[in-house]
Amino acid sequence: MSALLRAEGVGKAYTLRGKRVDILRDVDLAVRGGEVTALVGHSGSGKTTLLHILGLLTPPDSGRVFVADTDTSGLADGALADLRRTRLGFVFQSYNLLPQHSALRNVVLPYTGRGADGERHARALLDRVGLAERAHHLPSELSGGEQQRVALARALINDPPVVLADEPTGNLDTRSEETLLGLFRELADEGRAVLLVTHNPAVSEAADRVHRLDAGALVAEGSAA
Template identity: 50%
Template sequence: MNNTDHTTATVEPAIRLESVTKQYVGAETVTALADVDLPVYGGEFLAIVGPSGSGKSTMLNLLGLLDGPTEGVVRLGGRDVTDLSETELTDARREYIGFVFQDFHLLPTLTAVENVTLPTAFTDGQYADRAVDLLGRVGLGDRLDHTPDELSGGQKQRVAIARALINRPEILLADEPTGNLDRETGVTILEEVRRICERGVAVVAVTHDELVTEYADRTVRLVDGRLGEGDDGFAT
C-alpha cells in the first residue's frame, strides 16, 4: 500500500537515524542496534518487524527521543537532536512526537476526554474541544465520559491514538498497535492510522502482526540489530 515514493524526494525526513549504533554496557557489552540508517518521511506509514530481541524496541526509543545512540546522529526535521539536554528533549517530544503504547497506559479514574487531554496538563491553552473532536474522528463521540473499564480493547486503543494526537505531532510512534485486538478491530485501527498519514503525519509501528504490514507503505526488518527491507520480515 505504498502511496508515497521518497526515492527521489528532496524533502527532509520527519525523523532520521544516521549510522546509529546503540550499545548497553554491563558485565558484557550488548549491541542492540548496529550502524542503522533509517529515514521516516511525513505522511509515511513505516512498519518495523523482526524477531524478539532484534532491537525493535530500542529503535522505537531512539526515534521517540527516549534514549540516545552510542554512536551516530538522530535528526528531527533535519535538526541534529542527538545531544540535546533532557529539558530540550522533553520539549521536542511534546511538540513533535506522539506515542501509542501496547497496553494503552490510560488512567483508570479518568474519562476518555480527560485521558486524551492528559499530555497537555502542563501546557497553556484549552484542549477539551480538540479532545472531543479527536474522539469523534476515531468513532468514540458517544464514549466521551466513559472510563477505561467501560471501554473495549479497541475503544481503549482509539482513546490512546486520540491522546497521541492531542498536541498535533508530526510523528506518531506505535508499539504493537494491534497486539491486543481481534482482526476486525485491528483493521479499524489501521484504517484510522492510514487517515492519520493522509494528514501528513509520519507513523512508525513496531509489530509482530502481518496485518500491519499490509497497511504500511514500507516495512523494514531488524535482525540482531541490523536493518533490512522487504516483506519477508516474518520469515526469520
C-alpha cells in the same frame, strides 16, 4: 515527501555479565511524511529499542537522531521533552491510560496549549476515532479496541507530525485492528509520518514501506508489496 524523523548510524549496546551485547548496529532509517512505515523483526531484534531512540526516550550510544532538520544530539533534557510533546505522538500496546480518569481527561492531559481549547480539541479527536459518546467512560469501561483509539486520540492532542506506535494492534481483535489501521492510513494521507513496530503481518502489509531488523542491523527495506 521528506523525512520527518531519521536515524543516522545509530548504535546501542548493553553489558550483560561483563560481556558487551549489541542491540543496534549502525542503523540508518528515515520515516517520511505521507507514509505508513512498518518496522518488523523477531523478538530481541532491537525494534522497541530503536523506537525508543527515535522517540527520544533513550539516547543512542552512537549515531544521531534528527526530528525534521533538528539534530537532537546533545540537546538538554528540557529541549528533548519539548520535541516529544510537540513533534511526536506515542501509541503503546498496553494503552498506558490513567485508570482513574475518563477517556476525555486522558486525551486532554498532555495538551500543551491554554484554556478550554484542549477540551474542545480532545472532544473532536474522540469524535474522529469514533468515541464521542464514550468520552466520560473510564478505561475499565472500554474495550481494548476503544482504549487503543483513546490512546491514539491522546497521541494527536498536540497535532504532532510524527506518530510512533509500538505493537498497536497486539491486544486487539480483527475488527478493532482494521479500524485502527484505517486511522493510521488517514494520518499518513494528511502528510504525517507513521511508524509502526509490529509482529503482525496484516500491519506490515498495510504499510507503504517495510524495514526489517535482524540482530540489531537493518537488513531489508522496501515497499509492503
